[in-house]
Each structure stands twice: as C-alpha cells, then as structure tokens.
Amino acid sequence: MKIVALAGGVGGAKLVDGLAQILPFEDLTVIVNTGDDFEHIGLYISPDLDTVCYTLAGIVNPETGWGRLDDTFHVLENLKQLNVSDWFRLGDRDLATHIERTRRLREGQHLSQVTRDFCVAWGVRQRIFPMSDQPVGTLVNTSEFGELTFQEYFVHLKCAPKVKGFRFNGITEALPAPGVIEAISHADAIIICPSNPWVSIDPILALTGIRSAISAKKIIAVSPILAGRAVKGPAAKMYTELGIIPSALAIAQHYDNLLSGFVLDNMDISQSNEIRVETLVTDILMINKEGRRRLAQDMLNFIHKL
C-alpha cells in the first residue's frame, strides 16, 4: 500500500517513523510543511523538514523530538557573546544542516534537491519532500502584536499571544515541490498526521493543486488532540482562542469534506458518533517507538478496510 503522509513537526515525525517501521521505503512519501521555515542568524532554517528527516535517520534528540541527538551549544554560546539573541536554540550538530543548506540554496539549488541529498547522506530512503521549493511564510495574527512570523509566535513568544487567525504569505505563488503531485497520484491513501491543523497541515492543503490532487484518494487524519488537549504545541489553545472547543471532533470537522476516515483516542470514544466518517478509536499517544509502529499498523489495517 503506497502512502503519502502530510506532516508538520514532532507529532507528524512520530507517525511517519511508525509507518517507516512497517512499509517498504519506496511505499512511503512524506510531504512536509515549510510554512514554519525562516531565516535566523543568516541561515535558512526548516524546522519541520529537519524534525522528520532527523527522526527517520535516528539522529533526533529523543527528549525534545526535534534537534539533534547529543548536541552541544558552543556556537550559540559564542554567538551570545557577540550579542546575538539566542531565543532560537540551535545546537552545533544541527547547525551543520543549516549552514550547508543555506550555502546550497544561495548557490541556486532547490530545497527539495537539498533535502534529497541530505536524506541520502543520513541514510533516509523514504522520499521526503518539502511541500514547496518556493517560500511560504505562516503568519499568526494575534490580538496583542498583530501578525507575527510563526517562529516569533511559537518559539520567541512561547505561543502566549492570543490568536485571531492565520495567513500563509506567498501561498498563491508557491507550487508543490517537483514530485509531490506525482507521489500523490500514485498513492493508495493520504494520511494527515497528528500535526497542528492550522499551522502544519493547512499550509500544505492551501498550496495550488494539492486539494484537487488528493480529492480522489482515501484520506485519513489522526487527531493531534486528546481529551481536549494537544499532545504537544498550541493546537488546543488556538482552537479555544478562535472560539472552537478543542476536541477530536473539532479536528475531524476542520478537515471535514476531505476525509474518508478519522483516527481518535480511546479517551475520546464518545465523540466517535458525532464524526460523519468512519472512525478508528485507538491509543494515539505514541509514547515510544513501538507505540508509533502500533498506531501505524492500526491505521494501515483501518485504511485497508475503508
């Protein structure tokens, strides 16, 4: 079964890792949000792409779910001495990725090409695509500060400002990265990973051609919300601030007419009846590598029966 997964950062990477444990590498393609990408200390940073690649390569920091395993922060310490703000924590091992990617992009290479080369170097055999080779910038509209870039909101201000809405800067000019539409056309199913719908999945879905390409496919989403709380990140806070009660149901309704099936946690079983598509009620937490594999297997079985 050929799967295309749409993923943001840590939650998405975990499910992708579960799928990678089961599927032959050539049957798994991941399309990763790049709306969070930004330039920082003169370097091009692509947080979700790195999280997915590092996770599949087995070199991710297991405690945070992002950044590199056993990393040090000597560059950052010394940047601080030069009065460079250190709100975005970049480890030394991680920085090598940003330095070489930035060099290549400045040379005119495309992000998808750089990602492919890096995956080869890291031994990641699945196809990992940035959603686009053109820049798309997720802007978070807030009550206190107006529009903020995503990392400013997410990392610098720790998601404290009240959210009023979102905008994806550059989205109308951006195209899906080469190979993305083709991978979708060959897929048996599209999995929307348990990533933040507003800022991780919506940017991918908003790209020209993506909705029409996936519309003919089975599409299954996994809730990133469990018992009214986000497993990680500000998804639940965002729903509340936008006047929607955060719940698995809210996620299902978010994707509504796209879905063929929906996966929610045992704790939210009571919401299952209100969801208008087939549901799989299971343990969605993925607390360890085996938990990722198990959820992935449950989903593949579910897709098979749809």
Next chain:
Amino acid sequence: MKIVALAGGVGGAKLVDGLAQILPFEDLTVIVNTGDDFEHIGLYISPDLDTVCYTLAGIVNPETGWGRLDDTFHVLENLKQLNVSDWFRLGDRDLATHIERTRRLREGQHLSQVTRDFCVAWGVRQRIFPMSDQPVGTLVNTSEFGELTFQEYFVHLKCAPKVKGFRFNGITEALPAPGVIEAISHADAIIICPSNPWVSIDPILALTGIRSAISAKKIIAVSPILAGRAVKGPAAKMYTELGIIPSALAIAQHYDNLLSGFVLDNMDISQSNEIRVETLVTDILMINKEGRRRLAQDMLNFIHKL
C-alpha cells in the same frame, strides 16, 4: 609612544600581544592583512583578523596560535556527513564569529565596523583594523597549478606547490579601511610584525595610500626568519622558490627603502653588518607571553633611540 603595527596571523598576533602588555590601549593600533580572507561553506572567514583579535582577547587556542581556546568540532563533523569538505578546520566556537560576521556583511555592514563591534564584545580595547573594507584576494602563482587562492595553497595543499609569484586581486580598487590612514598619521612609529612579507605584509603595503602615509614615519620590521628558517609558515620556502636565500637579511632587503630599523635574532648576528639600517639583535622567538612582552619592550626602547 603611539604605535601602528602591520600584522598577518600568528607571528604578528604574538608581537601585538607583547605590545599590548606594555602600551596603554589607546596607543596601539593594528592594521591586519585581509588578503587571506575567503568564503568557505558559505561563510566569510577572515583568518588573520580573528587570530589577532582572539589573541588580544585571550581566547585563542594557545597550541595552534589560531582558532579558539578549548574548541570542539561538532559542526564540522556533521558537515562532513553531508559531504562537505573539511580541509579547513573550523571549530564550533570559532564558527560563531564567522556566522555573525557573514550575517552582518550580507546586511551591508562593513568589515571594519563588524570588527570594532566584535572587539567590544571580546573586551579588546586596542583599535584593530582590517586593512580594507573592500575584498582583496591574495593569489599564489604556482608551477604546478597556476594561480591558487591563498587558503587553497596554504591550508588545502599545505604549501606544497612551488611558488612563482603573487598577485593581490582587487588591490587597485580597495581602499584602506576608514581610520587606517588617520591612525598612521598620528603614529610615532610603524612596526612591521614578524609576519610573512609576501602574503601578510605586502598586501597591506600595496594598498593605495599606505606607503605614502607611512613614508614619513619611523618604520621598524622584525624578521620572521631565524637561522634561515621561518618561525612558522612558508616564508623561507617561498624565498627559496623565488631564488632568494631565506635569511633575516633577505627580509630587511624585502622592505629596504621603507625601513628605519630592523630587528633580527641573536642567531643571525653575523648578518647585522650587511643591513643598511640600524639593527636590534635580540631573541625574537617569543616562546611565551613573557617573551612577547620582552621583545616588544626591546623594540620600544630601540625605536626610542632611533
């Protein structure tokens, strides 16, 4: 006594450190060669400037004389994994300098301004100038490979190719950095540090306006060659390959009509008579911090008597 020192890398930095131990900070200005500067892994590297600044800041690697004290190489290790060549060894702490300098230069700041800010951050109070804010590239003409960039010759090929000559690319367009000519005009003496005449000092002297600015001043050079061998680096090898016997005398003749005085080692005392200017014969090795101070003090006394 106000001193302007012309310096390259390690040898220059040592004498500058000796002078800094004696002179009030406002009486010492250093003009540093930037002909060795180059772009590597997308970053602007200024080796001589960093060596001088790190030395004065007390954060230089004491074993190599360049790079940072107690540095690690985690970025480099991971760049290597991405198939980036690691012939130029950049430590993690050192990289912070290159990252922030590159960001600022790309923003349009001048190298002299960036250097001034970095010196403030590192607690270096003496005035350290890059010789120019415009790029000058030292090219080494070799029998085997034709013209090589300096770092290609010096670091990558370990000075193995046979030297035929030198060229300073961009030298006619480059101007002395703002403040350089003024500092010279206020100086009581110019010290040419024991740096490589061909590739560390000649680029500074070749800049428009430098020779005429220093011509009215006492100029004292220190030999970087001792008993026919360079204390460090390829200076002696270069002289030999260019058909000149490497010696303190050859250095004195190199600077010839510029000099008011010349400093050479006790081991070369026999050459003293052949040198047409006043000489100071002393221990020039500077094997430790006290040795640097002692040579600097000997020189200041020598200048005073000239």
